[in-house]
Amino acid sequence: MSKLPLSNRWVYFAAAILLAQRTLLAADVKCESLVAWPTEIRLPYATDHQSILIQAICADGSTLDVTGKAVWSLRDPEIVGIQAGVVRPKQSGETVATVSYQGQSCEIKISVASGDDERPIRFRNDVLPVFTRVGCNSGKCHGAASGKDGFRLSLYGYDPEGDHFRITRELSGRRIDLADPENCLLVNKATGEVPHTGGALIDRDSPNYRKLLIWLAQGASPDPSEMPVPTKIDVYPEKAVMSRPGQNQQISVFASYDDGSTRDVTELAVFMSNNDAAASVDEAGLASGKGPGTAFILARFDQFTAGTAVVVRPGSDYTVPEFVSNNYIDTLTFARWTDLHIKPSEVCSDNEFLRRVYLDTIGRLPTTQQLNDFSADNRDNKRAIVIDELLAKEEFLDLWIMKLAELLQIRRANGLSSKGLISYDAWLREKVHAGVTVDQIVRELLPATGSTFENPPTSYYQTETTPQLIAENIAQAFLGTRIQCAQCHNHPFDRWTMDDYYGFASFVSQVGYKQGKDPREITVYNTGEGNLLHPVAGREVRPKFLGGDAPQLNPGEDYRVALADWLTSPENQGFANNLANVLWDQFFGRGIVHPVDDVRVSNPPSNPALIDRLGTQLIEYKFDIRKLARDILNSRTYQLSSQSNQWNSWDDKDFSHAGIRRLRAEVLLDCISQVTSTSDRLSGLPLGGRAIQVPDGDANNYFLETFGRADRSTPCSCEVSTAPTLSQALHLLNGETTTGKIEEGGLIDQWLSEGVPPMQIVETVYMTCYSRKPTEMESKAIELQLSQSKEVRQDLVDIFWAVLNSNEFIFNH
Amino acid sequence: MTRRCRSISLTFFFAAVATVATTGSYAQDTAGTTVGFDQVQPVLRKRCVTCHNIDETRGDLDLSSLTTTLVGSNAGPVVVAGKPLESTLYTLSAHLSEPAMPPNSPKIPARELDLIRRWIEGMGTEEKPTVVDSETTAEAKVESRMAASMAPDAAVSPTGDSAWVSIEPLMRQTSIAAFAVHPSESLLAVSGNGQIVFANLESGDWRNALDFPIGQVSKLKFMKDGNTLIAAGGVGGLSGTVIGYDLTTGQKRFQLADEVDSILALDMSADGKLVAVGGPTKVVRVYSTKTGEPSFSLRNHTDWILAVSFSPDGLLLATADRFGGVFVWNAANGELFHPLQGHQGPVRSLHWSDSGEFLTTSCEDGKLRVWEMHHGKLVSEREAGVAGVLSFDQYSAGASIAAGRNGKVTSWSDSYQPLGELVLKEQVDHLAFTSDGRSFVLADALGSIAVCAFDEMKVVKQMAMPSDRDRLKTLLTNLKSREIVDVRLPESIDLDEALASELNELKATIATLSNRVEMIERQSARLKSMQTVIDKGRELRDLVSSDDFDEESRSLLESFLSHAEAQVKATKKSLMSDSSQSQRQ
Secondary structure: OOHHHHHHHHHHHHHHHHHHHHHHHHHHOOEEEEEEEOOEEEEOOOOOOEEOEEEEEEOOOOEEEOOOOOEEEEOOOOOEEEEOOEEEEOOOEEEEEEEEEOOEEEEEEEEEOOOOOOOOOOHHHHHHHHHHHHOOOOOOOOOOOOOEOOEOOOHHHOOHHHHHHHHHOOOOOOOOOOOOHHHOHHHHHHOOOOOOOOOOOOOOOOHHHHHHHHHHHOOOOOOOOOOOOEEEEEEEOOEEEEOOOOOEEEOEEEEEEOOOOEEEOHHHOEEEEOOOOOEEEOOOOEEEEOOOEEEEEEEEEOOEEEEEEEEEOOOOOOOOOOOOOOOHHHHHHHHHHHHHOOOOOOEOOHHHHHHHHHHHHHOOOOOHHHHHHHHHOOOOOHHHHHHHHHHOOHHHHHHHHHHHHHHOOOOOOOOOOHHHHHHHHHHHHHHHHOOOOHHHHHHHHOOOOEEOOOOHHHHHHHHOOOHHHHHHHHHHHHHOOOOHHHHOOOOOOOOOOHHHHHHHHHHHOOEEEEEOOOOOOEEEEEOOOOOOEOOOOOOEOOOOOOOOOOOOOOOOOOHHHHHHHHHHOOOOHHHHHHHHHHHHHHHHOOOOOOOOOOOEOOEOOOOHHHHHHHHHHHHHOOOOHHHHHHHHHHOOOOOEOOOOOOOOOOOOOOOOOOOOEEOOHHHHHHHHHHHHOOOOOOOOOOOOOOHHHOOOOOOOOHHHHHOOOOOOOOOOHHHOOOOOOHHHHHHHHHOHHHHHHHHHHOHHHHHHHOOOOHHHHHHHHHHHHHOOOOOHHHHHHHHHHHHOOOOHHHHHHHHHHHHHHOHHHHEEO | OHHHHHHHHOOOHHHHHHHHHHHHHHOOOOOOOOOOHHHHHHHHHHHOOOOEOOOOEHHHOOOOOHHHHHHOEOOEOOOOOOOHHHOHHHHHHOOOOOOOOOOOOOOOOHHHHHHHHHHHHHHHHOOOOOOOOHHHHHHHHHHHHHHHHHOOOOOOOOOOOOOOEOOOOEOOOOOOOOEEEOOOOOEEEEEOOOEEEEEEOOOOOEEEEEEOOOOEEEEEEEOOOOOEEEEEEEOOOOOEEEEEEEOOOOOEEEEEEEEOOOOOEEEEOOOOOEEEEEOOOOOEEEEEOOOOOEEEEEOOOOOOEEEEEEOOOOOEEEEEEOOOOEEEEEOOOOOEEEEEOOOOOOEEEEEEOOOOOEEEEEEOOOEEEEEEOOOOOEEEEEEOOOOOEEEEEEOOOOOEEEEEOOOEEEEEOOOOOEEEEEEOOOOEEEEEEOOOOOEEEEEEOOOOEEEEEOOOOEEEEEEOOOEOHHHHHHHHHHHHHOOOOOOOOOOOOOHHHHHHHHHHHHHHHHHHHHHHHHHHHHHHHHHHHHHHHHHHHHHHHHHHOOOOOOHHHHHHHHHHHHHHHHHHHHHHHHHHHHHHHHHHO
């Protein structure tokens, strides 16, 4: 009998212990603070609602969506009701909601303006988002330029008035029937009641259906002109850090209108993730962590796209590793790694470093002598010394000039003669070597006037001659921004509207051309008149900086001067960030914004703090590219090994291990020539000139074309391709460049005639091509082969050939 | 409410009538066992016929009628009587074999698949061959059509005399799809809600209506004889048919055409023998009113057909599309007569001169063009002054009117000299002269109708179709009674899940702890019994001190006792540490 109470007592005891234990465990990832979005809400209509997100921020920096777990209380429960974080009005008044979770709490101010009014259902603000959300106006459906099956809508609803017209007026009597709204074509097609290529998209029981129907039943009127229109959207939470895959975070979207009001438009927005492997998002805006990494969750509503970053940690026990920062770059990359629970790779070996830094800065391989000297050097700062030596070389500027020439599209095209091309190239080369910085070059280039022969930078206006194309090229080359989409419709994944596009293009709308005396010569001048017309609105567009203000300009003034001044001004961080990113990409094979010329709301930088810091630093250095390069190359981040570990193997955008990247075409050709001791005859250069110095982007060269050199027909970074192709492999295997150059250079014969032992020749080949000695295994295998060989010379040639064909040679690592 | 049911549920009424003669033998679904083609056809119509029809026979398959369905595709029959699993019509729709149909769409609902399956199964139980001779079918089809068209329609004409019904008020005014003015009387016909609605233009009174059996009326035209009205209608995106009415009785004279979308263009030749129709299918089909069957189809157009018109002598047929394509054909055989090139937008109307020598086209590029028919040449081109001509009419004397997108109406003399203009607020969709040519009637995009004087170019009478706002209120109340916004509970609230996992954890810990409790209890029991043994031993030792036992036994006992005590001590210690461990936990 006495057993039972005893055992019960034990259970209570156990429970007590257990609870104590749980509190203890929770303390490890204890919620440190509680954040609410938004912190203040106003509900102007009785039919409105507003969702509130509650996020707990834990000690380890991770976050939890605790909207549903937190305890809610209202100071005055008569004003609103709250269910699962959604606030609905009951009557006019003000109150405060208090949310608490694990001892933390926060407050939200709530005011209800009117308890009775219904929010009117408007076409642009309520109905059009339904079409966008279910996909009616996407690019492959009715949003296509020519519509679909005879019905066109503007892409993602950029033209609400036009869409209203096409639905209600274009074919009167066909698409809608206000006398029978439930059975009109628009509704029957959307619900799949009649055959519809797009299928059934709206359920007759859904809120989308009811919204559409109420709008029709109320007369499908055009929106009143005084209707508030959205001016921006905000996406919350500002950041989410999931401690492991499998966690969820609801995303909310709030729109601000031009009358100062705001509205929860979460269920009207369209969501997408830029990295489904890290986190996906469903149509209601619920983000789910899938695997380690960062996903940018984007929301689109009306003309706006905005997003928020969701970081997903791998979910295993993580301890912050020891990491000695060399400079500010390392501090910022390291902060990012600890946020993501990444551990960086080890620092690479001296030989690896030397090969990498030679290729990245001067496009050449270190010689055996240079490798040996470096190994023998015992100074602590020997890497910094080598970096300074390399950056001082002219070849560093040659690589940089090649990059700039790609951005300026220096090529023979559109009537640009050889003479024009050579003077254009010579102008750039001269300037850069003379220490003129990029901002100065741009300030000289963009407002250039005069003859293409006398003032070579005017050739920039010969490559393209329409204001639209010139403006697109300027935006892409100097701001890393692709505005092309906005020529015909508002950019679907960025903030650029047609107003922005034509406003920017207006800066180059007054460029005039005159034929010079020499038929090859063109004179570029400022006509001082004529403005672009907005293709939809038909009005004249005044010049407006991309993402900036519309400057005060006088008639006849050269708009391009204002453009160049704004572009290169220290206040324009976009210009500096873009240049810093281009440089970073040269050293890492990947931009912080990647690709470098696709800066876009929906393609955010992997490390925003880093790109901003590099840009600021570049402005501080007065655009001296060498100084920034020195910082980057001296960072520990740059000097990490390409060997990944279990803590960073999944990282492909945060630079926690060095990237393995194929040498670009020009560098590869120069390296092959270097190690085979041969020279090339390249277009526009004396014998022995380097491929990186070829002035004409359009010059014919089979090797360079096959290996993906930019022909500079656009300023796109995609022109430089390092993607493998079959012809590349065949060319290296069978083509003249490898076999031919080995014979032409005659190095093997020379060494044999000098009496160098075969194994030492092998070692030299390894050192010049791989910057390392053969491993023991390699040596043994080769030695065995050579000892049995009857054709030692041929075998050595074959080994050389095999080395040139190997990935270790054609890649930088 | 009844109206709403009608437009959808009656959609296939005529298809059913047309095929009942051939399928009647197995169309006995009273017990729910056998399914007739009449039940399957609506399914095929909705799911398949958009791609498998007479114009667009993907895979050479036409599923628009029983005959063509039984003929099958370029890969052979699609229906094997009695064997649904061998019939590709069923297996592809049921996603049992590839390619799944309809393409890129979810599987059609099980109920519809079931109908197809049961229909095919039922075919095998018939003793008669199920493949009906195609000629017989065609004839039977025509007969049934004619029968349907000739017989008085009991549903709309209970007296047998007249098919006229009262006007069903609209829920609210809406743009008017079809609009026609009588050539000799003061009579206006417009599309109503599933009806053709008539008004007296002189008095402005709304008179009566004729019911249209399928969907909505999309096109109306009074014939020159003054006694015939042709009406096209159907469910947009699904069906289109044409009915010819006798205006004296309101009875149907004929019904023809079985299109897969609304008919947007309609005309009948003056002799009443041919009817031309066109619409979003981009095909113009010319039907014989005698057989109800298509005489020929014209496929040169690249966009939706917006207008068709027979010349007054009936020799030529002009057709126009939304891309600006206009063609003139030999109406007898469909041979191309003239292509009329140069239109830069949708061509909305075609108007023949009385002699048939000239054709006037009105185009949304804002222009009126006159073409002569001997060589198909453009003889004049002028701005209509209305920014996108939607409607144009010419009185036989030659004066004309045009109206368009910007709400302007312009009037022109017989030599196309501009006379005057009238500016309205809304886009004008329809426009037609009254019988005396002194006035004209127009309808705007909101459904307002106005009678205007031609000379003064001003509105003399406003008309609006009868409406019943109560129905609208009911609809809105119904819609609003449901929540406009469904807010999903954030999924982060996995409270149940969290509770369940917490409970499981608790249970597991309790199990561990009670195991430990049991063990401790067992050990203390053992401790107790050992203590008893020790006590007994002590008693024994006291006894042996009386020298009755030898030294050996005595030392044995001593060592046993010390061993037992050590044991007890150890057990006690372990128990103590156990419990302190538990406490720590």
